[in-house]
Amino acid sequence: YFFLYYLSLSDLCYTSTVVPKLMTDLLAKRKTISYNNCMTQLFILHFFGGIEVFVLTGMAYDRYVAICKPLHYTIIMNKQKCNVIIIACCTGAFIHSGSQFLLTIFLPFCGPSEIDHYFCDVYPLLKLACTNTDRIGLLVIINSGLIALVTFVILMVSYFLILHAIRASPAESRAKALSTCSSHLTVVVLFFVPVLLIYIRPATTFPEDKVFALFYTIIAPMFNPLIYTLRN
Numbered sequence: 580y581f582f583l584y585y586l587s588l589s590d591l592c593y594t595s596t597v598v599p600k601l602m603t604d605l606l607a608k609r610k611t612i613s614y615n616n617c618m619t620q621l622f623i624l625h626f627f628g629g630i631e632v633f634v635l636t637g638m639a640y641d642r643y644v645a646i647c648k649p650l651h652y653t654i655i656m657n658k659q660k661c662n663v664i665i666i667a668c669c670t671g672a673f674i675h676s677g678s679q680f681l682l683t684i685f686l687p688f689c690g691p692s693e694i695d696h697y698f699c700d701v702y703p704l705l706k707l708a709c710t711n712t713d714r715i716g717l718l719v720i721i722n723s724g725l726i727a728l729v730t731f732v733i734l735m736v737s738y739f740l741i742l743h744a745i746r747a748s749p750a751e752s753r754a755k756a757l758s759t760c761s762s763h764l765t766v767v768v769l770f771f772v773p774v775l776l777i778y779i780r781p782a783t784t785f786p787e788d789k790v791f792a793l794f795y796t797i798i799a800p801m802f803n804p805l806i807y808t809l810r811n
Contacts, residue, residue: 581661582638583807585668589634590800593627596620597698597796604697617699622680624698625723628795629672632730635767637664639737642763646756647744678722682715695784698796702777702784716782724779731771738764762806770799 600620604610612620644655679701686708694703701719705712738760745756773791 586634589627589630594800596623621699625679626676629675633668639734643737727774
């Protein structure tokens with residue numbers, strides 16, 4: 580519940596940076612956002628998105644310890660270690676978000692000031708820049724795509740180790756562990772696959788990006804309370 584609390588908090592803040600503006604734009608004929616608000620939205624979105632990515636990783640480690648080392652769980656996952664993990668998640672998210680922000684804020688924009696997206700993100704903004712953005716695009720892939728890919732691989736490895744550890748357990752224990760892991764894997768797939776489809780490729784934008792973005796900005800955070808809280 581400790582990690583679930585922080586996941587819920589990051590979800591709430593994460594979606595709040597997108598959904599209110601999206602709902603306002605759906606009702607407005609002219610959809611506008613100021614430069615300052617755009618940069619603020621970019622920073623906050625990546626900050627809370629980063630926290631969510633790292634908290635999901637922390638939760639996977641927590642489940643690994645609980646299932647694979649149950650007798651040592653209370654010693655390994657003590658309150659101090661849990662706090663350290665959350666501080667590390669916030670620090671990592673701040674570094675990630677700050678890097679994205681600094682890569683974007685110094686770009687020269689010379690119109691037309693229109694992006695084909697429902698929130699301010701790096702790739703749509705790179706398309707507006709009147710300078711060569713190949714190097715910046717590569718840095719974005721390293722900063723966003725590579726982080727997402729490495730985190731996704733770590734998550735998959737942790738669940739593989741869990742499944743490997745429980746293969747000789749009684750059927751009831753296996754069912755309990757699989758029930759826990761299946762809900763986590765659902766969230767991981769809903770969140771990470773669209774993120775990887777957008778950020779692991781070169782700095783280009785497609786109309787389908789808006790659909791992929793819906794999964795990690797709205798749909799996955801919306802399902803988190805259903806998948807975790809109701810199941811618990």
